[in-house]
Amino acid sequence: MEQEKLMLYQNMLFIRRFEEKLTELCKIEGKVPGMMILCTGQEAVATGVCGALEKDDVIIGNHRSHGHLLAKGADPNALMAEIFGKVTGCNKGKSGTLHLAVPEVNALCTTTVVGGGIPIAVGTAFAQQYRESKAITVCFFGDGAADEGSFHESLNMAALWDLPVIFVCENNVYSGAQRMEEHTKVKDIALRAQGYGMPGVTVDGNDAEAVLQVTAEARQRCLAGEGPTLIECKTYRWRGHGELDHQVYQPKEEIAMWMERCPIKKIEQQLLVEGAISREDIAALEESIAMFVDDAVRFAEESPYPAPEEALEDVYI
Amino acid sequence: MQQITMGQAIQQALAEEMHRDDSVFLAGEGIGVGIHDSPLMPTFGLLQEFGAGRVKDTPVSEAAIAGLAVGASVMGLRPVVEIMFNPFFTLASDQIVNHAAKLRYLSGGKSSFPLVVRIKTGAGGGAGCQHAHNLEAWAAHCPGLKVVMPGTAADAKGLLKSAIRDDNPVIFFEDMGLFFYPSAVPEEDYTIPIGVADIKKPGRDVTVVTWSKMLGVAFKAAAVLGQEGIDVEILDLRTLLPLDKEGVIRSVQKTGRLVVLHEATKTGGFGGEIAALVAEEAFSCLKAPIKRVAAPDIPVPSSLPLEQFYMPNENRLIEAVKSIVD
Ligand SMILES: Cc1ncc(C[n+]2csc(CCOP(=O)(O)OP(=O)(O)O)c2C)c(N)n1
Ligand SMILES: [Mg+2]
Numbered sequence: 306m307e308q309e310k311l312m313l314y315q316n317m318l319f320i321r322r323f324e325e326k327l328t329e330l331c332k333i334e335g336k337v338p339g340m341m342i343l344c345t346g347q348e349a350v351a352t353g354v355c356g357a358l359e360k361d362d363v364i365i366g367n368h369r370s371h372g373h374l375l376a377k378g379a380d381p382n383a384l385m386a387e388i389f390g391k392v393t394g395c396n397k398g399k400s401g402t403l404h405l406a407v408p409e410v411n412a413l414c415t416t417t418v419v420g421g422g423i424p425i426a427v428g429t430a431f432a433q434q435y436r437e438s439k440a441i442t443v444c445f446f447g448d449g450a451a452d453e454g455s456f457h458e459s460l461n462m463a464a465l466w467d468l469p470v471i472f473v474c475e476n477n478v479y480s481g482a483q484r485m486e487e488h489t490k491v492k493d494i495a496l497r498a499q500g501y502g503m504p505g506v507t508v509d510g511n512d513a514e515a516v517l518q519v520t521a522e523a524r525q526r527c528l529a530g531e532g533p534t535l536i537e538c539k540t541y542r543w544r545g546h547g548e549l550d551h552q553v554y555q556p557k558e559e560i561a562m563w564m565e566r567c568p569i570k571k572i573e574q575q576l577l578v579e580g581a582i583s584r585e586d587i588a589a590l591e592e593s594i595a596m597f598v599d600d601a602v603r604f605a606e607e608s609p610y611p612a613p614e615e616a617l618e619d620v621y622i
Numbered sequence: 623m624q625q626i627t628m629g630q631a632i633q634q635a636l637a638e639e640m641h642r643d644d645s646v647f648l649a650g651e652g653i654g655v656g657i658h659d660s661p662l663m664p665t666f667g668l669l670q671e672f673g674a675g676r677v678k679d680t681p682v683s684e685a686a687i688a689g690l691a692v693g694a695s696v697m698g699l700r701p702v703v704e705i706m707f708n709p710f711f712t713l714a715s716d717q718i719v720n721h722a723a724k725l726r727y728l729s730g731g732k733s734s735f736p737l738v739v740r741i742k743t744g745a746g747g748g749a750g751c752q753h754a755h756n757l758e759a760w761a762a763h764c765p766g767l768k769v770v771m772p773g774t775a776a777d778a779k780g781l782l783k784s785a786i787r788d789d790n791p792v793i794f795f796e797d798m799g800l801f802f803y804p805s806a807v808p809e810e811d812y813t814i815p816i817g818v819a820d821i822k823k824p825g826r827d828v829t830v831v832t833w834s835k836m837l838g839v840a841f842k843a844a845a846v847l848g849q850e851g852i853d854v855e856i857l858d859l860r861t862l863l864p865l866d867k868e869g870v871i872r873s874v875q876k877t878g879r880l881v882v883l884h885e886a887t888k889t890g891g892f893g894g895e896i897a898a899l900v901a902e903e904a905f906s907c908l909k910a911p912i913k914r915v916a917a918p919d920i921p922v923p924s925s926l927p928l929e930q931f932y933m934p935n936e937n938r939l940i941e942a943v944k945s946i947v948d
Contacts, residue, residue, distance in 0.1 A: 335926075338747075338748025338749075338924055338925065338926050338929070339747060339748035339749040339750060339753075339924055340747075340749055340753075390748070390924055390925030390926055390927075390928070391925070394925075398923060398924065398925030398928055399750075399921075399923045399924060399925070399928070400750060400924055401748060401749070401750050401924025401925065402924075403749060403750055403752065403753070403924070404750060404751075404752055416752065417749075417750075417752045417753065418709065418710065418713075418752050419682045420682070420713075421752075449681070449682045450682065452681035452682045452683045453682055453683060453684075453713070454683070454685050454686075454713075455713075480681065480682055481651060481652045481656065481657050481682070482652050482655045482656050482657045482679075483652070483655070483679060483681070487679065488681040488682070489681060545657060546657040547657065549657075549658070550657040550658070551659055553659050554655050610925060610926065610927045611925055611927065611928055612927075613927045613928060613930065613931035614931065615928065616918070616920055616923050616928040616931045616932055617918060617920060620919070620920050620921070
């Protein structure tokens, strides 16, 4: 158990520092192309869910997926290089930050079309059921994505066919600039599960252990042939929708309140109290993470851009 | 004359039409309170001016947004809805393609659907292919729709006002690359007719038909070519559907040469339609083969040098023009 907690802590801290670096980097003109959409404050969802998964399990992500990918075991160097648009990036510069795919760790797709990944997860889970494999699919999406038709069609079909898929709704209170109550009437997205005939679970999305626990249970149901689960993780988006967002619509006190409930601080505190780690251990961990993150940035910076004509490759096999 | 950006010109058109006609309302994702608070964005300030009853922030639900426009329009309102980025048109497409475009026809001409769908479009931001994909040719393949794609702020204002007043469904593409650069826009209430192309620069030797952001590329190329003694006529199509066939043919009859320039990918792009039109109806006045300058047939890549490779530029246009002018 302690081991698991430590693993969650390390993974969350890594994601946090990796993305803090991105916050810095995208302030430098011309460094990283496109938008920069981060999961700062939401790390417990990615790490808790992926902590309950095996390598063969598939994840499908969305536009806010750096954390999902790192938690699933993606190579930080290749991710960073892709975010820079370099040829050594995991997608050779075709994707950039918004639609990273790391099939090596069964992170088959992240999509920036809101709700676009949910039907795909139905398909990957179907293939797993079809082949009678001992693996399942997890689909990450936001509270906003639950407003798309794709969510409703997919949950209905997945339940109907008892597909081995977990729908993880990462409810960070906002869909773009719209607060939850400005974009949907229900208080808990998990309530919708009932309408499709599957279990719906609400969990503290800032408690990595609790997230891991409910995911492990849902995974067992998938493997037992009992079909999908909708898990709603209640969390909060500390930063703007993307790094260009000035958060004019997000109350300062609300942000401060949620920062008090930092998922990393929470578990760190527990580990300290339980004597599982010392302040020195934390310092050493911080140092080693900083080194890995710096290495990833160096790797990305030193890597070449793709040659322009490489744009023509990879459209077809 | 005021110097404003296309984003501001659209703001003015929307505000003026909302003042003029209380059946006009707006809906879309983040059009009232959005994640981009720049005053240059097209719907900036309109929530404050007209209130939440007429400026509706919607959930992320493109099918419902488009359907809202269809249903509200047949009831006599004049919805102007926004699709945030062109690729998300696909989620709204059932309502637009199967309903907005066809329901009047299906009613035997009894019903009308006076709606506008504003779609932000254009590559160049490095966001990649799920945010940038110019699909105007898709829309233009739907009889029953009108398809407008302005290249200047002044045209955007006049054309959007026409679109809102039009009793047919109009798809209005706005290239985000044009949102931030000021140009001259008349202050008064004016409209520009849908379906009329505009000669933005007269010339003798070759017609360049283009639209939207590529207009700027055409001007850059024309300046260079002008210095080398090649006089380019730039015809800004402005509307794809209904197509100003006479305008295109008239220009080609004068110059005898045609190059079509667009940002969308080449195969299946609307440039093919222009080329076919001229080949069919003005073949005898051609002095040289028709050329198309367009993006290669790939999704828009994210990495900077790859995205630059994607984007048609003045060098490619200059090369194409020179290849048909001796
Ligand atoms: C189909 C589609 N519509 C609109 C957008 C623009 N958009 C990007 S993220 C987003 C909000 C999504 O909110 P949510 O699903 O809660 O995810 P979060 O950003 O909060 O993680 C919107 C509207 C998009 N990318 N795709
Ligand atoms: Mg959200």
